[in-house]
Amino acid sequence: MKPLMMLVILTLLAGCATHQSPTGRGQTLLFSAQEMDQMGAASFEEMKKQQPLSKNRQVNQYVACVAERITAVLPGQQPNWEVVVFESEQVNAFALPGGHIGVYTGLLKVANNQDQLATVIGHEVAHVLANHSNEQVSRAQMTGVGMQLANVALDAGGVSNKDLYMSALGLGAQVGFILPYGCEQESEADIMGVELMARAGFDPSQSILLWQNMAKAGGSQGPELLSTHPSHDHRIADLQQMQAKVLPLYQNTQSSVKNSCE
Secondary structure, three states, rough: OOOOHHHHHHHHHHHOEEEEEOOOOEEEEOOHHHHHHHHHHHHHHHHHOOEOOOOOOOHHHHHHHHHHHHOOOOOOOOOOEEEEEEEOOOOOOOEEOEEEEEEEEEHHHHOHHHHHHHHHHHHHHHHHOHHHHHHHHHHHHHHHOOOOOHHHHHHOOOHHHHHHHHHHHHHHOOOOOOOOOOHHHHHHHHHHHHHHHHHHOOOHHHHHHHHHHHHOHHHHHOHOOOOOOOOHHHHHHHHHHHHHHHHHHHHHHHOOOOOOOO
């Protein structure tokens, strides 16, 4: 490696901040929240160009209702989240930094009610809250995927760099599929997501049924959304352990939840 390149990398690593995730796991984050928001916004615009959007008004209102209840209970100052439903058979969803949520209509065939849909949306939003995208982009930077990433973050609108920043954020630039997070990140999002849905007034016990539905979908491997978790049984067992903590949160919100999304 050239001395100048090594110096640049060492400078980046020396200046990066070591954080703890919401569950106490150590993270190295090289990018600012503003840079991640720029990358998320640019990636979301690309997704909307590449994929057909659902024109079903009822479906759009339903998904937006569930998403708005989830984002309403997020801690701190949060953006107004943009929610888009993509017309696709994929059983999947995603959330991006800067306040963007995408849901594929195929998911609605597996998430059978508002509580099960809230399980997935809560899980995806938890990825954003836990800085998992920043973590992935930072890891890509450090492992040589591209020193260009710093420039991409500052000028994310450049079409010539779309493959780079979208893949770093976990998005397939060409066909719009969602690339998976790691096992630790998935488990962390499970824990955080089920708490979010409970605080938003969605029944957390439905999270177990949702993942059981997911395990049945697509044969033994399940759909894309399950691809990196150690096993269906492991995920379900973790959620079962969480019930004692989150059910009281759900019960305490019942009197304040004024609208059903169904």
